Amino acid sequence: QQQVKQSPQSLIVQKGGIPIINCAYENTAFDYFPWYQQFPGKGPALLIAIRPDVSEKKEGRFTISFNKSAKQFSLHIMDSQPGDSATYFCAASSHQTGANNLFFGTGTRLTVIP
Amino acid sequence: EADIYQTPRYLVIGTGKKITLECSQTMGHDKMYWYQQDPGMELHLIHYSYGVNSTEKGDLSSESTVSRIRTEHFPLTLESARPSHTSQYLCASSEYRQGVYNEQFFGPGTRLTVL
Numbered sequence: 001q002q003q004v005k006q007s008p009q010s011l012i013v014q015k016g017g018i019p020i021i022n023c024a025y026e027n028t029a030f031d032y033f034p035w036y037q038q039f040p041g042k043g044p045a046l047l048i049a050i051r052p053d054v055s056e057k058k059e060g061r062f063t064i065s066f067n068k069s070a071k072q073f074s075l076h077i078m079d080s081q082p083g084d085s086a087t088y089f090c091a092a093s094s095h096q097t098g099a100n101n102l103f104f105g106t107g108t109r110l111t112v113i114p
Numbered sequence: 115e116a117d118i119y120q121t122p123r124y125l126v127i128g129t130g131k132k133i134t135l136e137c138s139q140t141m142g143h144d145k146m147y148w149y150q151q152d153p154g155m156e157l158h159l160i161h162y163s164y165g166v167n168s169t170e171k172g173d174l175s176s177e178s179t180v181s182r183i184r185t186e187h188f189p190l191t192l193e194s195a196r197p198s199h200t201s202q203y204l205c206a207s208s209e210y211r212q213g214v215y216n217e218q219f220f221g222p223g224t225r226l227t228v229l
Contacts, residue, residue: 032215043118043204043220044157087155093215100215101147101162101172107155 003027004092006105013080014113021075021108023090028071030092034102035064035075038087047088048075080112117141120205120221127195128229135190135224137205145210146188147218150174151202163188164210195228202226 005024013019023033034049050057050064050073057064061078077084090105117140127133139146148161149172159172163182177199178192188207192199204223209216 034217036220041222043206043222045220046217049217089155089157095212095215099162099170100145100210100212101159102218103173104157107157109155 002106003103004090004105006090006108008108009106010109010111012111012113015081017080017112019077019080019084019110019112021088021090021110022072023074023092023105024070024072025092026071027092027094029094029096030103031095032093033064033066033073034091034093035062036089036091036104038089038107044089077110080110082112082114085110085112118205118207118219118221120203120224122224123222124225124227126227126229129194129196131195133192133195133226135203135205135226137188137190137221138186139188139205139207139219139221140186141207141219142185143207143209143219144185145208145216146182147206147208148172148178148180148188148190149204149206150176151204151223153201157204161190195226197228200226200228 035047036044037047038044048059063076066073088108091102121136144165146163149157158174160176161180202223205221206218208218
């Protein structure tokens with residue numbers, strides 16, 4: 001059972017475009033939503049994260065939008081660059097379980113064309 | 115760059131062989147994890163540990179086993195490798211404080227191919 005559903009599976013944009021990656025969840029106990037970025041041959045690395053008490057968080061060109069009532073969150077990349085080409089994973093975690101383990105989405109492979 | 119290391123980076127091995135994938139971290143993190151990453155990119159948690167002498171099974175059933183004898187070391191062992199074990203294996207670590215979420219730091223992964 002997929003705890004976090006992510007779409008699209010792949011995305012191609014022109015340089016300067018604004019790719020948007022969407023995630024949805026069902027478990028209302030989730031209270032932490034990070035995004036990880038993975039380059040080929042590397043492990044994922046934390047990009048940005050949000051908690052459900054805010055609706056938006058921005059770090060540089062990366063923005064998370066969070067809709068608690070819809071149980072959805074999305075990643076926007078402003079002014080995308082070829083160097084942003086990577087695989088992006090959304091994830092969710094709940095402190096209520098005690099384990100604080102992450103449940104990952106299926107990933108989105110982003111290609112930014114120069 | 116995270117201080118978490120995995121060896122080997124690539125391994126091609128025949129069916130029935132015993133293998134151990136190594137993972138070490140120098141950040142003093144209590145919690146460590148093993149994920150299996152499918153060719154289609156999805157990450158599945160197969161094992162985790164809260165600290166020395168602690169091991170737990172993750173969400174995805176796995177025939178592998180783990181041990182945690184030292185804080186910095188979390189090896190994964192397959193007693194008898196099969197082609198179905200072909201995958202990428204990612205190790206990660208984080209601090210662990212109950213009620214607080216801490217960033218997971220990932221190693222570069224071991225790509226295992228079982229012929």
